[in-house]
Amino acid sequence: MDYDYIKVLPNKRLSDAEIKCLIRRSQQGDLEARNILIENNLRLVASVVKRFQHRGFDSDDLFQIGSIGLMKAIDGFDLSYNVRFSTYAVPKIVGEIKRYIRESSTIRVSRSLKELAQKAIQIQEQLTFDLGRTPTVQEVAEHLGVDREDIVVALDAIKPVHSLHQIIHENDGDPLLLEDQIAATQADPGEDTTIIIKRMMEKLEPEDQKFLMLRYFAEKSQTEVAKILGISQAQVSRIEKRIMLEMRKYY
The missing domain is CATH 1.20.120.1810 (Four Helix Bundle (Hemerythrin (Met), subunit A))
Known part of the structure; x- marks a missing residue:
């Protein structure tokens, strides 16, 4: 303004x-x-x-x-x-x-995360042109030489400002879109919980922060997180319980 x-x-x-x-x-x-x-x-x-x-x-x-x-x-x-x-x-x-x-x-997107997201979007557009189809997250990740989960987290982190049609996750090799995944508005009844999680996250290890980004901000199910991280759903459940216990120390 x-x-x-x-x-x-x-x-x-x-x-x-x-x-x-x-x-x-x-x-x-x-x-x-x-x-x-x-x-x-x-x-x-x-x-x-x-x-x-x-x-x-x-x-x-x-x-x-x-x-x-x-x-x-x-x-x-x-x-x-x-x-x-x-x-x-x-x-x-x-x-x-x-x-x-x-x-x-509290959870401002870091410069490096923004840069990765921007690169991923550019590569996705380039590969779409080269391949004649929308590439999967794995293909974008391989092109950039990073893990698939890093691409997912980076794109989810900037989702309020980028296209609804950018890839954020894949299922059996097929790309899924950000469309209809926008987080709830501040009027949502769960807002207070989200704010608390944001405040606590900066006290956690980077890997735990990534986990919470997927579960609570990308709104992924335990099954989806398990697929993204390449672990079992039982492991996801244990990790989530451990992180929640860790966060209780700060709340």
Whole structure:
């Protein structure tokens, strides 16, 4: 987002008395008052978002998250506070953005993983042209000189931003696609579990992190993971139990 757009945001200044009157009305359920407050504080959100530029996050996303912080500030402001609303709101906006960044950064895709995924996609396109068909994961892996599971993990790790039609797994030599495998949104009931897993994963060994990426982020079944890793389903079950016990020490 180009933050020159801030020039076109509402520039009307409300007095402290007007703000508190609107907050009181908003907290009593007046949607018009709430919208006026939000509209007249978008510049405040934009100014906070500018602090977090150049961190690899989309500014539009941060602006939306900051706006949520603003709304929480409107709902939570105690009218008996002897402080300006902006003084109370800024930490709320900052806190909401930092929480989003913290939770999103726990499993940020490493540069090497991104590079591998990009190479895999390029090779897949090249082999599709050369072979006249979509190559299997194994063929892509052999071409790059890496393990098949590394290709699967790399492509799954970047799946929110690459094509739904990229290969992510094979079954009996036939390529499967990423289509319909997109992870649940934040509104999903399992979100809290996912966040916890993300926070704990960085404490685990790389191989265990790969395992959890397959099970909980690529949403592979134990049978699928067993095929990818070349082990039995019983071994997958034992590994999963061991990792869960390990993670309990950190939670």
